[in-house]
Amino acid sequence: MTRFTKPDWFDLLPETFHQFRGDERVEEVQCIIPDMVGMSRGKAMPSEKFSPNTIYYLPDSLFYQTITGDYVEIDQIENQWMERDIALIPDMSTACAAAWADDVTLQVICDLQTRGGEPIEVAPRNVLKRVVGLYEKRGWRPVVAPELEFYLTKPNVDPNEPIEPPIGRTGRAASGRQSFSMVAVDEYGPVIDTIYDFAEAQGLNIDTMIQEGGAGQIELNLLHGDPLRLADEVFYFKRAIREAALKHNTFATFMAKPMRDEPGSAMHIHQSVVDIKTGANIFSDKKGEVSPEFLHFIGGSQKHLVEVMPLLAPYANSYRRLNGRMSAPDNVEWSKDNRTTGLRIPICDAESRRVENRIIGIDTNPYLAIAASLAAGYLGMVNETAPTPEATREVWGEGSVLPDGLAAALVGFEAAKDIRAVLGEPFCTVFEAIKNAELIEFRQEISPWEREHLMLNV
Known part of the structure; x- marks a missing residue:
C-alpha cells in the first residue's frame, strides 16, 4: 500500500476529522454544493488530487432542473443552454467526514462564483449569504x-x-x-x-x-x-x-x-x-x-x-x-x-x-x-x-x-x-x-x- 503523505491543507481540517480518521489514509475528497432541492451535487476525487486552492467547475444547468430531473426552459435567461461553467471554491470551514463511506472520505461544501469571481445569484447558499x-x-x-x-x-x-x-x-x-x-x-x-x-x-x-x-x-x-x-x-x-x-x-x-x-x-x-x-x-x-x-x-x-x-x-x-x-x-x-x-x-x-x-x-x-x-x-x-x-x-x-x-x-x-x-x-x-x-x-x-x-x- 502506498504511504499516505499528508498535504498542506490537512492543517485546515477540524480535530473531529482527525479523530475520526485515526491512522487511516484519506482516500477521497468530495467537493459538494446544495442544489435547488437541497440535495448534494459535486465532484469526488482522490485526496492527492484535491487542493483548496484549485478551482473546480460544474455547468450552471444543474440549477435549471425540477425535482424529477427535467430541465426547464426560462425565457429570461439569454443563451441558457450554453451551460457555462461555474466555479466551485472549497470552503474549508465546512470540511468534515463522510462518516458512512467505506473508506475515509472528506466532504467540503463549496462556494459558487462566476469565472470572473462574482457570486452565482441563483445558488441557494449565496441567496442566504x-x-x-x-x-x-x-x-x-x-x-x-x-x-x-x-x-x-x-x-x-x-x-x-x-x-x-x-x-x-x-x-x-x-x-x-x-x-x-x-x-x-x-x-x-x-x-x-x-x-x-x-x-x-x-x-x-x-x-x-x-x-x-x-x-x-x-x-x-x-x-x-x-x-x-x-x-x-x-x-x-x-x-x-x-x-x-x-x-x-x-x-x-x-x-x-x-x-x-x-x-x-x-x-x-x-x-x-x-x-x-x-x-x-x-x-x-x-x-x-x-x-x-x-x-x-x-x-x-x-x-x-x-x-x-x-x-x-x-x-x-x-x-x-x-x-x-x-x-x-x-x-x-x-x-x-x-x-x-x-x-x-x-x-x-x-x-x-x-x-x-x-x-x-x-x-x-x-x-x-x-x-x-x-x-x-x-x-x-x-x-x-x-x-x-x-x-x-x-x-x-x-x-x-x-x-x-x-x-x-x-x-x-x-x-x-x-x-x-x-x-x-x-x-x-x-x-x-x-x-x-x-x-x-x-x-x-x-x-x-x-x-x-x-x-x-x-
Missing part, C-alpha cells in the same frame, strides 16, 4: 436554531405502494401518537445510535432528539447560531440521516407528508437578532420588555411569509401537511406559547426572546427556507411593519391563513416585489419557473385514489 449581508449592513446579526422532523420507514421500493412505518426491535411496526416516548425511540435504537455516531464524526452538535407524534417520526433539534453555519449543518444532517437509516435497511424520508393518517414533518426555525457591536438581543429593550424591532419582525413575517410560501412549502405534497390539523398551523397569526399559530413566541427570558416559525416543512432547501424567513422579518424591521393583535386562543382556519396549495402560493410569490428584491430577482425568476414546471408535472399524474374510486364508479 445575500440576506445575512443585508442584516450586517444594518449592524444586525441574525441567529437561528432549526428543528428537524423526519420519518424512519420500511424500505419503499414501489412508489405505487403506501409508505409504512419501520419494524422495530420487537418485530412490530412503529406506532404513532407516542410523542416523547422513550420506549418508541428505543424501538429503532440502532438507527439513532448510528445518527449520533455520524454526527460526532462530522463535528455536528445535536441539542436534543425526541420521538414525535407520527409512527417512526423523529425530531432532532440543533443548537442556535449563525444562519449559514446552521443551514450547512441541516444540509449535512439530512445526508447523514439518510445514510444512517440505510445502514439498517431502513429509509429516512424528509417528505412533508409521507403518510396520510400520520402528522407531517416540519423544520421549525427559532429566530432572533443581535446587535453586532453589543451582542445584545434587539428583540428586548433595556428593561427586558419586547422591543419595537421584535414586533416589527413579527409584522414583517406575517406580511411576507405568505408571499414566499413556495420556498417554505415547495411541493404539492407540502400543503397536505399545512391543513390546520396534527399540530401543523395554517396561518401566520402569532402568540406566546401557542402551537396553533404559525408564529409562536416560546417562553423564555429577555436575552433569549425569539420568534419560532412553525410553517416551514422539512422538505425545503434549508438555505432558501432560512433566507426567506429572515428576509420577511428583515423587511418588517426596515419598514416598521406592525403585527396584528396577539392571538389569545386556539387558531384554526381563521385570521391570516396560508395559501391552500402550490398554485395559489406561486401567484403570491410572482407578485411579491419587495421580498423578491431582497432574495434577488435572478434567483426568484429561476425558482418560480422550476416550481411552475413541477406543478404541471404533478397535475399530469393519475393517483391511486382516482383509479380506485373513479375507474369503475363514474
Whole structure:
C-alpha cells in the first residue's frame, strides 16, 4: 500500500476529522454544493488530487432542473443552454467526514462564483449569504436554531405502494401518537445510535432528539447560531440521516407528508437578532420588555411569509401537511406559547426572546427556507411593519391563513416585489419557473385514489 503523505491543507481540517480518521489514509475528497432541492451535487476525487486552492467547475444547468430531473426552459435567461461553467471554491470551514463511506472520505461544501469571481445569484447558499449581508449592513446579526422532523420507514421500493412505518426491535411496526416516548425511540435504537455516531464524526452538535407524534417520526433539534453555519449543518444532517437509516435497511424520508393518517414533518426555525457591536438581543429593550424591532419582525413575517410560501412549502405534497390539523398551523397569526399559530413566541427570558416559525416543512432547501424567513422579518424591521393583535386562543382556519396549495402560493410569490428584491430577482425568476414546471408535472399524474374510486364508479 502506498504511504499516505499528508498535504498542506490537512492543517485546515477540524480535530473531529482527525479523530475520526485515526491512522487511516484519506482516500477521497468530495467537493459538494446544495442544489435547488437541497440535495448534494459535486465532484469526488482522490485526496492527492484535491487542493483548496484549485478551482473546480460544474455547468450552471444543474440549477435549471425540477425535482424529477427535467430541465426547464426560462425565457429570461439569454443563451441558457450554453451551460457555462461555474466555479466551485472549497470552503474549508465546512470540511468534515463522510462518516458512512467505506473508506475515509472528506466532504467540503463549496462556494459558487462566476469565472470572473462574482457570486452565482441563483445558488441557494449565496441567496442566504445575500440576506445575512443585508442584516450586517444594518449592524444586525441574525441567529437561528432549526428543528428537524423526519420519518424512519420500511424500505419503499414501489412508489405505487403506501409508505409504512419501520419494524422495530420487537418485530412490530412503529406506532404513532407516542410523542416523547422513550420506549418508541428505543424501538429503532440502532438507527439513532448510528445518527449520533455520524454526527460526532462530522463535528455536528445535536441539542436534543425526541420521538414525535407520527409512527417512526423523529425530531432532532440543533443548537442556535449563525444562519449559514446552521443551514450547512441541516444540509449535512439530512445526508447523514439518510445514510444512517440505510445502514439498517431502513429509509429516512424528509417528505412533508409521507403518510396520510400520520402528522407531517416540519423544520421549525427559532429566530432572533443581535446587535453586532453589543451582542445584545434587539428583540428586548433595556428593561427586558419586547422591543419595537421584535414586533416589527413579527409584522414583517406575517406580511411576507405568505408571499414566499413556495420556498417554505415547495411541493404539492407540502400543503397536505399545512391543513390546520396534527399540530401543523395554517396561518401566520402569532402568540406566546401557542402551537396553533404559525408564529409562536416560546417562553423564555429577555436575552433569549425569539420568534419560532412553525410553517416551514422539512422538505425545503434549508438555505432558501432560512433566507426567506429572515428576509420577511428583515423587511418588517426596515419598514416598521406592525403585527396584528396577539392571538389569545386556539387558531384554526381563521385570521391570516396560508395559501391552500402550490398554485395559489406561486401567484403570491410572482407578485411579491419587495421580498423578491431582497432574495434577488435572478434567483426568484429561476425558482418560480422550476416550481411552475413541477406543478404541471404533478397535475399530469393519475393517483391511486382516482383509479380506485373513479375507474369503475363514474
